[in-house]
Amino acid sequence: MPISLVTGGAGFIGAHVTNELINRGHQVIVLDDLSGGFQENVNPKATFVQGSVMDHALLEQLFDKHKFEYVYHLAAYAAEGLSHFIKRFNYNNNLIGSINLINESVKHKVKCFVFTSSIAVYGKGQLPMREEMLPEPEDPYGISKLAVEMDLKCTHEMFGLNYIIFRPHNVYGEYQNLGDKYRNVVGIFMNQLMQDMPLTIFGDGSQTRAFSYIGDVAPYIAESVNIPAAYNQVFNIGADQDFQSMTSRVQSVKC
Numbered sequence: 676m677p678i679s680l681v682t683g684g685a686g687f688i689g690a691h692v693t694n695e696l697i698n699r700g701h702q703v704i705v706l707d708d709l710s711g712g713f714q715e716n717v718n719p720k721a722t723f724v725q726g727s728v729m730d731h732a733l734l735e736q737l738f739d740k741h742k743f744e745y746v747y748h749l750a751a752y753a754a755e756g757l758s759h760f761i762k763r764f765n766y767n768n769n770l771i772g773s774i775n776l777i778n779e780s781v782k783h784k785v786k787c788f789v790f791t792s793s794i795a796v797y798g799k800g801q802l803p804m805r806e807e808m809l810p811e812p813e814d815p816y817g818i819s820k821l822a823v824e825m826d827l828k829c830t831h832e833m834f835g836l837n838y839i840i841f842r843p844h845n846v847y848g849e850y851q852n853l854g855d856k857y858r859n860v861v862g863i864f865m866n867q868l869m870q871d872m873p874l875t876i877f878g879d880g881s882q883t884r885a886f887s888y889i890g891d892v893a894p895y896i897a898e899s900v901n902i903p904a905a906y907n908q909v910f911n912i913g914a915d916q917d918f919q920s921m922t923s924r925v926q927s928v929k930c
């Protein structure tokens with residue numbers, strides 16, 4: 676039975692990836708500090724450990740104890756716009772925390788390190804987004820994701836750790852946190868609708884977004900480690916059909 680670590684497994688995408696792994700016969704250890712996720716999201720067949728990827732002593736203990744074959748690193752605080760104002764936290768949590776995990780993965784000869792990066796690495800106006808483009812992130816969240824991507828590449832070259840990078844965008848579905856007003860437009864809209872509040876639209880409403888259902892994303896992330904051709908590659912993952920903001924249905928528009 677393969678043993679996998681899922682960081683952020685109490686969060687939205689991580690909880691689904693955990694379910695997918697358990698369905699594929701993995702033994703799963705979930706590490707999550709519950710800063711943005713909920714323990715009830717965690718599949719009862721997984722072992723839950725409450726803690727942070729910033730705690731490298733805890734990581735050492737976990738890696739020594741469990742001999743992970745695969746690491747799925749989904750833990751992050753993914754508030755893109757807010758990241759300008761919480762830079763130190765952003766880089767500690769999203770960059771240094773990731774490096775702690777990469778170091779342990781090298782030391783313990785993990786077979787593959789799967790990382791959820793983001794389309795935030797592309798930056799503004801780079802459309803259509805293609806993996807071979809030069810990334811130009813424009814906020815600390817995107818910079819931290821790109822730095823982790825770059826570190827994975829050079830760690831592979833230096834120490835041989837295999838990795839797979841996914842760049843998702845605007846994923847929605849069950850377990851999504853609706854309470855964080857700084858992230859994920861579907862969750863923000865749902866929260867506002869349930870409170871009978873107007874939907875907040877920035878700009879003039881002519882901007883477009885593509886959205887992806889979690890059931891179309893999580894299985895690929897889970898299954899990727901079984902596809903050697905995917906090793907040491909970067910993948911955009913998600914829908915490419917865009918939707919325009921529904922300005923006519925919005926009662927008031929905040930710019």
Ligand SMILES: NC(=O)c1ccc[n+]([C@@H]2O[C@H](COP(=O)([O-])OP(=O)(O)OC[C@H]3O[C@@H](n4cnc5c(N)ncnc54)[C@H](O)[C@@H]3O)[C@@H](O)[C@H]2O)c1
Pocket residue numbers: 682683684685686687688689706707708709710711712713726727728729748749750751752753768772791792793794842843844845846847852859
């Ligand atoms: N949801 C999306 O549309 C989307 C788009 C692009 C990228 N991503 C990336 O996918 C990953 C998962 O996103 P999500 O939407 O499920 O977010 P989420 O907030 O629902 O899940 C993240 C989980 O990580 C945990 N966490 C945060 N910091 C931690 C730390 N230091 N140690 C341990 N656990 C920690 C949180 O408690 C939470 O449970 C993130 O890396 C995010 O950047 C998500």
